[in-house]
Amino acid sequence: MVEVNLWSGLRALADGKDKVEVEAATVGEVLEGLVMAHPGLQDAIDAGVSVAVDGRVIASSLTEPVQPDSEVFLMQRLKGG
């Protein structure tokens, strides 16, 4: 299982939790797992999220690997100027 940290603004959509455990080996599976556990997160994830895996911000690639002991943070999708 991978522990995923949500930004606290998402708590309301994840039954008050700011950490969610999901079964996942990739970033894509992390996101699928989150929606499966808390369907309320679907809109926020569709709106665009990035996933920080061990400090590296994965902006969009779903195939990036995730280890069970990885530090995983959900972040709002990055863009720039």
Next chain:
Amino acid sequence: MSKIHVTTTINGDEVEYLCDPRETMLDVLRDRLGLTGAKEGCGTGDCGACSVTLDGRLVCSCLMLGAEADGHEITTIEGMATGEELHPLQQKFIEYAALQCGICTPGILVATKALLEKNPDPTETEVRYWLAGNLCRCTGYDKIIRAVMDTAADMREAS
């Protein structure tokens, strides 16, 4: 609306055209003569991207009517190099990376050439004030000012 017939000299060549009295020199250069080196950044004389010289004097071509060119001489960025030989300012601007996007560059080159013809040994402050009407949003002006100062020094040495 009847058009006006204009005979003028542009970059040393005699040129004739018809233009609407409301058309600016910039409109004529770009849309009628295909000389797109002068740019429209504002159309109201605030940015200097359309700089040309009129009888040797630096002006904004957006603040001049096309009809006014009749009987006068216009020089644009397209007339700055001699054949394949760049003007020293053009060369230095490339070497110093005195441009990033390059949209203000033609206007700034025309303006600085006019400055050095009038004042071959300007101070940094003089260069900055002379160019105050040429907006650049990319560079912070630093490399532009250095390029102008060093070109002026080179040209003084060469003359």
Next chain:
Amino acid sequence: MQYHTPTSFDDAIAIAAQADGVTRFLAGGTDVLVQMRADILTPDTLINVKGIDGVKDITRTPEGGWQIGIAVSGAEMTEHPELGRDWPGVVEATDLIGSTQVQGRCTMVGNLCNASPAADAVPAMVAAGITVTVSGPDGTREVAVEDIPTGPGKTSLASGEMITRITLPPRGENGGDAYLRFIPRTEMDIAVVGCGINLRVDGDTITEARVALGAVAPTVRLVAEAAEAIIGTTLDDAALAALAEAASAACSPIDDKRGTIKFRTHVAGVLAQRAARIAYARATGQKDS
């Protein structure tokens, strides 16, 4: 739009007198073309006056003053070897209009007839006591500069009338003028406040003065109280304080995108003091500080 290039003032006046709709004269063009591009105003008739004989000349009058053609650009005034020695404030004020590029085109008459309350040349012209010759179908008259603008964008010129000449009075002995403006940047802005001062001294004492403020009222304001505050003084601290107070008191500005009422009122006093110091230094023969 009809475009005309008359070669005499008579022709220019005749065209203007016969024209319907909005007529504008093109001297430098740095205001007219902006108004056209910004869709503020496109004249029905545009009369380019640059082909008229003598409009590019700067000449001494027999009395020792100057006559300046209506199409003389700011850059040409700055480049003139003698004009700036007599009237540095007038030349510097005209030289502050716009960029180097605009300098090559803009004219004092254009700046005056555009009738912006914030025009840079006008306070200096008023302070200097400049007059203009106005010609029209009904003849010619000599008018003080301060009587030309009547409000923002409005002048006292009648339909068909045009300014044909600018006359600067003789500088005379022991005189000096200066113009300063406040802008947020170092260049390229419209004056938030402008102040032109012209004075004469006898020894260290100011004997004559004219103080004009721009951008603090619907038209440029000639402030007699400010002049009185320094006449008879050596421009000591008390005189400067009185000058600032009189200048600020004369302001009735507006709040707009360029400045607030409070700011303009305060800065008018500051600029009056600074301009007075420069004019005084010039009149007393000190080097510009």
Next chain:
Amino acid sequence: MALDDRKTSGFTQVGTRPNRPDGLDKVTGRARFGADVTAPGMLFATIVRSPHAHARIKKIDSSKAEALAGVKGVVTRADFATGLTGENWNILENVMAGDTALYDGHAVAAVAATSALIARDAAKLIEVEYEILPHVTDVDAAMADNAPVIREGAADKSVPEGMHPNVVRYHESGHGDVDAGFAEADLVIEDHFRTEATHQGYIEPHACLATLGGDGKGELWCCTQGHWNVQKICAALLGIETANLRVTASEIGGGFGGKTAVFIEPVALALARKTNKPVKLVMPRPDVFKATGPTASTSMDIKIGMKKDGTITAAQGVFRLQGGAFPGAPMEFTAMCAFAPYALKHVHQVGYDVITNRPKQAAYRAPGSPMAAFAVESVIDELCRKLELDPIETRLKNASKKGTKASFGPMFDQIGLVETLEAAKAHPHYSAPLKPGQGRGISCGFWFNHGGETAVTLALSEDGTAQLAVGTPDIGGSRASMALMAAEELGIPYENIRVTIADTATLGYNEVSHGSRVTYASGLATIEAARDAVGKLCARAAAKWGIPEDAVKWENGCAVPSGPNAGDFDPMPIAEITKRMGATGGPIVGHFEATPEGAGVSFATHIVDAEVDPETGKTSVVRYTVVQDAGKAIHPTYVEGQYQGGAAQGIGWALNEEYIYGDDGRLQNAVFLDYRIPVASDLPMIDTVIVEVPNPGHPYGVRGVGETSICPPLAAIANAVSAAAGVRLRELPMSPPRILAALERQRDG
């Protein structure tokens, strides 16, 4: 993606400063920008815009315009696709108003004619009947109970109950217990800050030339930071297939984020389709200010606690951003960047995205971050002053480093904040004496940087030169950096690489040139494409020599036998291989397509000296130094240029630039005369220090450099003004009337 082949030293080309490949075009006027092309039979277009901040469009009558000689077509919203949803709907609604005009300058119709003058005349003849609605342009006013509702149902599910409908998105993040943290502090400062919207201020207005036939096939030439994005959006808005629209990016006259969005291109395409002729559309400057995307304006509350020794005990921020009439103000970046420079046990940040009757904001250089830095770094400066601490030492004491849990959640990898602070401390500027009336300020800044979808091809020519096709428009000299990296890998001269910005038909999807991603992502792709080509070159040599492919290595532009075969054959130069490539297996082309995900974050520290005229409140910047981590500077001159340009834009933002709306909701300063960007005489030389702490996510260690440089100047100047004049400005711009008023308040006690 594994970076098993990293190279951080021993460069022969990278780090040098050659002339840019497109230099000649740019200094002779030959370079073709957005408005510089024509097509046979071309029409000119003008857009009709709402003069009202908020108004229902009751009727549009274009009959008089269409009757004018030379007018060929008029389009309104009815000429665009229907049934769009999500962001595509937002973009269409912004590009051409539906039933309501939402801001001053909102497009309501457009006309094409045989000349630009006729098109302008015709636009004036299009009669639009409006019903004026109440409006709001200020962020705090838009959140207040009595504010007019811009649009019902615009909020997403993140917004807590009870908020005004104009609050459309909400962000909350952080960790620890800030109340406990504040209790540990010796001094807590809490302040309110505001910044006005600013515009990117690129000198080239948006411009395009479009053709689109009834068969749904079209061509578009435009100035954009990303033409694949333009292609995708235009296809959706016009209801055509993406691949049928070929988009070519012109040279681009500045973007800074503002040209990542689409404004006029769909309108030109709609007119082209309606008239069946090429249509050129160039934005007049006032339209650029009114109707493209400035950045958000903000209202912020910051609270920071500090111990006497300088340790920050807790920090919290509330960030309210308005981004115009549509969701998207970058409040989450404001929140996430705000405290990123500091290692904090207790931190909490909240963001609100608020809609108003202003144009839809677009990205502007590190979107959201500079405002946060202004507020946070001002408070830190105030804490240092009151606790009599050195501002650099204090920041060093709290600085984030590798392993720090970032304020936005995850752990930092290798970063260079400490290094920029140390370099700033050691810089002669920091210890130089100040003249009377001058003050010195410093500030840090942070930006994430970005990778994004990237495709590159590198085709070798028969003479051993290379054509590199990249898909990221060259905004500031990136062709030079690309050529350097390709030359480094291929071992051939820099001049032998020709870099082209490919159109959408000739390369895979490339994300917009944004997020400081070009040198990072296109650079990484260029390196990998070159390595791909090198592998193929080695294979050809191996075949010729009859040895295994892995027994050939690439050195100095030659295939060289290695391992057991070392020395058996003479090195085979690239040109010898490419000369025969047709006969040895066909053209040699290196490819790379990926979404690189290792853009390293970047930090900067700026030092500025300012002088304040106590009688007028006017501030002059007299000395400026930028210290920033570039990871690895590929072309140091252009890195310096990015630092200087960011600093200059920040100086403008700090002192003079602002959107000024009247009570009528109209923008009052939509020209460069009154939107006051810095001119040459406003600025000093801008000194730069390039710090290089390699980014582990790039083969050479590159970090994006374009954006971070605009983050510190706002606060650095505010801190310098405070030091010079003794007054703290909490609202931008720090215009002379504001500074004078602050000085008066101080004098009056």
